[in-house]
Amino acid sequence: MTTHSSGDRPRVLVLGAGYAGLTAALRLAPHARVGLIDPGHRFTERVRLHELAAGVRPDVSHPLSGFLHPEGIEHIAARATAIDPAGRVVATDDGRRLPYDRLVYALGSRTAPAGERAHTAHTAETAADLSKRLQDGPGSVAVVGGGLTGIEFAAELAEARPEWRVSLHSEGGVGSGFSPRARDHVLGVLRARGVRIEEGRRIEDPGSADADEVVWAASMVPNAELAAAAGLPLDSSGRVRVDGTLRSTVYPEVYVAGDAAAASSARAGALRMACATAMPMGSHTAASIISELRGRGPRTFDYGYLIQCVSLGRRDGLVQFVRPDDSPRDRFLTGRLAARVKEQVVRSTVGVLRTAARRPWAVPLVPGMS
CATH class of the missing domain: 3.50.50.60 (FAD/NAD(P)-binding domain)
Incomplete structure (x- = not known):
C-alpha cells in the first residue's frame, strides 16, 4: 500500500459508526491509524428500534466511547460532506480536510420517504x-x-x-x-x-x-448520495457498485460495506440490507485492507445466509432456517424458544463489537465473519 499521510502506519477513514463501520474500525485498529467519522456519540441498535417505539426499552443505544478504547482509533465527531477520491481526501462539516490511504464507506441506509405527506x-x-x-x-x-x-x-x-x-x-x-x-x-x-x-x-x-x-x-434506501457526488457509480437500486472484494469498481482505494453497498457473493447472490450482512461486510473490508498492508491482494467476499429471525413481541418469535441464497427451508422455530434465540442473536451483535474492541484477532472466529 502506498501511503500519503504522515506517521508510520497508513491512514484509514471509516464513514459511519453503524454495524458495518464500527466493525471495520475496531478490527483495523491494531493495523492502521483509523479515523471514524460520525457526528454522533452513541451506537444505536437499529434492530431494537421497534422495542423502543413500543416502550419495551427506554434506550437502545450505547456510548461510542465504550467501544473505541483501542489505541489507533480516533472518533471524528463531524459529518462527512464531500469525498475527493482522486486526491484521497474527505471534507467534513467542521471545515477539516482529512487525507486517507484507504476509505471505508459505511453510511448505511434509511427508511424510504413516504410520499408527499x-x-x-x-x-x-x-x-x-x-x-x-x-x-x-x-x-x-x-x-x-x-x-x-x-x-x-x-x-x-x-x-x-x-x-x-x-x-x-x-x-x-x-x-x-x-x-x-x-x-x-x-x-x-x-x-x-x-x-x-x-x-x-x-x-x-x-x-x-x-x-x-x-x-x-x-422500504429502505441507501445513504449513497455522498458516494454519487464523488463519482462512485451506483446500481439501479441506488447502492454503490462494488467488485467481489467490496471495493468501488472505479476507485480501488474505496471499500463499501453495509447497506450502501451493492454487494453479492457466489453463495448468496445479491445481498439484502440487514445487520446480518452489514457486520460480515465490515469485517471483510477490514480483513482485505489488512491483507493489502501485508503485501497481498484483497479477499473475495464469501457469504451465505443461515437464518432469518423475527420477534413477535416478547413471548413469541420465528426463526426461519434458510439456504445460503436466503430462500426458506422447511425447518423453523416458533414460540418462546424462537423469542430467546432472536434475543440472543440481537445481543450477540453488541457482543461481537465488544469482542472486536478487546480482541480484534478473534472476530474471524465468529460464525459468518471473515
Missing part, C-alpha cells in the same frame, strides 16, 4: 417520538410494510400497547419470504394480538392508511 408518518428512525406519542393513546396505528421490520413493529406495538388498534398493510403477502407454514404462524400470532392484516393493496401516502398514527416500514 412523509412528515405525517413515523419511521424506525423516529421510534423515540413514536413511543412518546403512544403514551397519549388510545387510538389507531397503521404499520405499512409487510417485511421483517413491519412485522416486528406491528407485533410489538400490539402486545405492549393494547389500548391502540394496530393494523398491518402490505402490497404483497406479509412475511412472503418465509415458508408457508412459518408464514401461517406469523399471521396467526399477529391476529391473536388483535392486528388487522391487509394484503394486496399499495399505500402510496400515509394519509390513505386511515389511522391516527402511521408507521412507515415499506
Whole structure:
C-alpha cells in the first residue's frame, strides 16, 4: 500500500459508526491509524428500534466511547460532506480536510420517504417520538410494510400497547419470504394480538392508511448520495457498485460495506440490507485492507445466509432456517424458544463489537465473519 499521510502506519477513514463501520474500525485498529467519522456519540441498535417505539426499552443505544478504547482509533465527531477520491481526501462539516490511504464507506441506509405527506408518518428512525406519542393513546396505528421490520413493529406495538388498534398493510403477502407454514404462524400470532392484516393493496401516502398514527416500514434506501457526488457509480437500486472484494469498481482505494453497498457473493447472490450482512461486510473490508498492508491482494467476499429471525413481541418469535441464497427451508422455530434465540442473536451483535474492541484477532472466529 502506498501511503500519503504522515506517521508510520497508513491512514484509514471509516464513514459511519453503524454495524458495518464500527466493525471495520475496531478490527483495523491494531493495523492502521483509523479515523471514524460520525457526528454522533452513541451506537444505536437499529434492530431494537421497534422495542423502543413500543416502550419495551427506554434506550437502545450505547456510548461510542465504550467501544473505541483501542489505541489507533480516533472518533471524528463531524459529518462527512464531500469525498475527493482522486486526491484521497474527505471534507467534513467542521471545515477539516482529512487525507486517507484507504476509505471505508459505511453510511448505511434509511427508511424510504413516504410520499408527499412523509412528515405525517413515523419511521424506525423516529421510534423515540413514536413511543412518546403512544403514551397519549388510545387510538389507531397503521404499520405499512409487510417485511421483517413491519412485522416486528406491528407485533410489538400490539402486545405492549393494547389500548391502540394496530393494523398491518402490505402490497404483497406479509412475511412472503418465509415458508408457508412459518408464514401461517406469523399471521396467526399477529391476529391473536388483535392486528388487522391487509394484503394486496399499495399505500402510496400515509394519509390513505386511515389511522391516527402511521408507521412507515415499506422500504429502505441507501445513504449513497455522498458516494454519487464523488463519482462512485451506483446500481439501479441506488447502492454503490462494488467488485467481489467490496471495493468501488472505479476507485480501488474505496471499500463499501453495509447497506450502501451493492454487494453479492457466489453463495448468496445479491445481498439484502440487514445487520446480518452489514457486520460480515465490515469485517471483510477490514480483513482485505489488512491483507493489502501485508503485501497481498484483497479477499473475495464469501457469504451465505443461515437464518432469518423475527420477534413477535416478547413471548413469541420465528426463526426461519434458510439456504445460503436466503430462500426458506422447511425447518423453523416458533414460540418462546424462537423469542430467546432472536434475543440472543440481537445481543450477540453488541457482543461481537465488544469482542472486536478487546480482541480484534478473534472476530474471524465468529460464525459468518471473515
